[in-house]
Amino acid sequence: MTEASDLIANDILFDWLLRRGDTALVLGHRVSEWCGHAPALEEDIALANVALDLIGQARLWLSYAGEVEGKGRGENELAFLRDAWDFRNLLLAEQPNGDFGQTLMRQFLIEAYDLPLLRALERSADERIAAIAAKAGKETAYHLDRSSDLVIRLGDGTSESHARMQSALDTLWPFSGEMFCGDGVDDAMSDAGLAPKPESLKPAWTETVEAVLAEATLTRPQSDFAHSGGLSGRHTEHLGHLLAQMQFLQRAYPGATW
């Protein structure tokens, strides 16, 4: 049985696992903020389901990260006792929910990336990564089907729904480029056969996004300017506020068993 730790330095693998886990955690948190406030009962159920899957994925990635780190931190220590600068999630994941259109567009843009990423990770030289990816991939395929469908229906709906979806796309587009900015961590993971280079996922993402936007009668923004920083801990101002809520109990009652 191959183990990643034979192939790569632990701190690099740890960092890479945090990127996965933190993105799922922060995105799941955002989606969970909708609970009870969605535009229709079916959406309340669907959003809760997405949040639940993402929190589940976060637990798998973060538990593994904690083991790799080897300092005794588990999923909860990593989720609740790090400040924003130690989070490694994509900036896109932490963007506020905005209206339902903005939440939906954020999910679509990330899911269209996550799916090819997870598919590739199923072939990781590390069995643990491959197993997590296989489980998460099934969930994400379902989420992406759903978000694609809704983006199409709301993009090609009323003039108001079209305008809102276009505005959501324009707002979030500059945060999409970060998904494809590989760095040394990604290179090392790729060299070790553990993960694909982020750049390699761009064609699949672009294909999905362009097909859906076309059917949704939405216009892909011209600029390819991309915000970045999330993967190295430079976040937007939103993350700190999110964590202040998320971490309150663990911070206020250290050492308690819940």
Add this chain to the structure above:
Amino acid sequence: MTEASDLIANDILFDWLLRRGDTALVLGHRVSEWCGHAPALEEDIALANVALDLIGQARLWLSYAGEVEGKGRGENELAFLRDAWDFRNLLLAEQPNGDFGQTLMRQFLIEAYDLPLLRALERSADERIAAIAAKAGKETAYHLDRSSDLVIRLGDGTSESHARMQSALDTLWPFSGEMFCGDGVDDAMSDAGLAPKPESLKPAWTETVEAVLAEATLTRPQSDFAHSGGLSGRHTEHLGHLLAQMQFLQRAYPGATW
């Protein structure tokens, strides 16, 4: 020199001081959330000024409370290291800002109570209380002038501004009765000549409120139903979220000197 501690049990005085300090703190926090987002530059300045005065008052009351408690807690320990159930502020103070009209109405209803309260406290048998009240009273007189004036102008402005002010009044009115619900703490403070009974402040408050509402062409709600619980630590759901933000740094970095 008379000292309260000769006249009353420390735990009662402590509780009473927390009511003053927590109300000022939580209300000041709410007002400070407006920073940079007010409807006009003059309002940004005025709201910052109100917040500043309230935080200043909170510091005086809470410092005194800490001394009375005698367990080494100062203003910061009391502000940042207690959870919601140990806060003793009025529920009205923790209500969300809503639109500018709701913030303004909240301030007016509390200031119309605080002014006669502080005037009475200037005659407290405890010199420290009297001194704090004298300082806070001057500030509050100014704030009340301002909020009364604005309530009148917006109540008797456009039909939209009238409707918004009326809605603010209707929303907040059920939280105003708590100000006049005295309990054993208040009785003991009153018996010791340290503070007035809350009930005794109702005529002055009613007079101010009715005069301003009349000029503002606003209708006083019929129901006298009153929410309560703040003074004994049963708050609304809002306070926990407010504290999660406010206390984050002190909780996340215990023992640091800022």
Add this chain to the structure above:
Amino acid sequence: MSEEERAFQERIDRGDKIEPNDWMPDGYRKTLIRQIGQHAHSEIVGQLPEGNWITRAPTLERKAILLAKVQDEAGHGLYLYCAAETLGVSRDELIELLHAGKMKYSSIFNYPTLNWADIGAIGWLVDGAAIMNQVPLQRTSFGPYARAMVRICKEESFHQRQGFDIMMKMARGTQDLRRMAQDALDRYWYPSLMMFGPSDKESVHSAQSMAWKIKINTNDELRQKFVDQTAPQADYLGLKIPDEKLRWNEEKGGYDFSEPDWNEFFEVLKGNGPCNRERLGARIRAWDDGAWVREGLMAHAEKQAIRPAAE
């Protein structure tokens, strides 16, 4: 009583299930619509107090469990609206009545969730009381309602166990956590007792509803059963039910206990609960803010309907 009514009552007395296309008295239909609709609304509004802690759940596992629970509740709402729809009223109509204040939801959801133990207390006490109400309704005379109840009860007992598990962790935890657990019990005890409604002696509708098997037990019977079940659980947790009069009565084979403050109950019903304005306001805001989404989906469906299939 007309011929039809007599035949209808005989079917019920025999234990037959009434199905949507069967003849039924207007009063039966109306009562059921009110009861099922109110139950559906309660599931939906009930998402809000628990939702208040999803973003602050203390561990990822607790967060996942709570999310799953709230998702179940939305699902229950869905079954129940479907059951109501078989009686000829649409979900949107019911929702409009809710938003207009013309239909109620369970008053318990007008109480705030103030610490994490409230999530435990809601599972333990509120879901516990709900189950007590609902288990007999699995045998209710209206088929779709009875079948929805079977499914709902199964999930609710699961939620109740999870709630009890939270309470247990907290009641056996640090001093702060024990204090939270006791605080939650103190606040949720009487509102839970109120969930069974005032004594049936004061209710005019009860007799008819019981004849129709829409209501199976009296409010007081269920309340007693709830107290008898819950009091030993509180003991087991080492928590104190906030009732000085609570004690085992050997003679009646049940606990004696204090009545909740029915004035408070009627105040909350009138709109003066701690959170009425907020709960209904949140639902109305969600509905209004979501109007463009529902309209967009409808417009798209209409476009699709008129497009040639080949496209």
Add this chain to the structure above:
Amino acid sequence: MSEEERAFQERIDRGDKIEPNDWMPDGYRKTLIRQIGQHAHSEIVGQLPEGNWITRAPTLERKAILLAKVQDEAGHGLYLYCAAETLGVSRDELIELLHAGKMKYSSIFNYPTLNWADIGAIGWLVDGAAIMNQVPLQRTSFGPYARAMVRICKEESFHQRQGFDIMMKMARGTQDLRRMAQDALDRYWYPSLMMFGPSDKESVHSAQSMAWKIKINTNDELRQKFVDQTAPQADYLGLKIPDEKLRWNEEKGGYDFSEPDWNEFFEVLKGNGPCNRERLGARIRAWDDGAWVREGLMAHAEKQAIRPAAE
């Protein structure tokens, strides 16, 4: 150059102050409106990054100091809009231009405040750079602007000292706090250098502005002065300026240092800074949400104006 223009330039050369009712060239007026307006906008937008930490300030004293500071900034905005108004443009017109993206504010406020030390760094570095720009403007040729600057500079130096005090507390605090301080310096150093603008060699407006004494020093002079002042302060704090090339140059009597990334500067100007969309969005939202308030106050004033005084 016309007779009037020559006389105007002579007054400036003599050191006279130009007052609002004096004759002035159109270009002088326009340049001043742009410069003062942009400065006013910067004070207003500048409330936002600091406002982001008011609710999370770590002690009550720090919260009060920060509130007072942000209040001062709104006050500065007010003086500056008043100074601009003397040139014949209203505050509302200027605000509309800002919201339409036709006037700028200082790009530094498009950077986020990510930890509490950023509040220190803004005081120390951003206010420090602002003062460096503004102190000479106390001698600018336009009277109302020069006078506004005197008042503003006094308050700004106070803010700078407070910012330095925060940095000092953190740089000498726990390991986490030291890390915050260094992180803030790392992120704010180059954006602060950018505050002086690109080298004047590339600026067409600079020569004319200097002749008119609207601009007193070149951008490069001020940037050098800023680095020379700040580098020893960083040493004193035990923090490391993120510039490998930074070193004292005995010969020129100043520090050598790396240029900031001017591509980033132009990207931020174009709207691609980390927070452009949010900052401007927040201001527009505040303005739009406040429309009813401004309209209400106006309507009331009109009613008062037509009411008999006796009322």
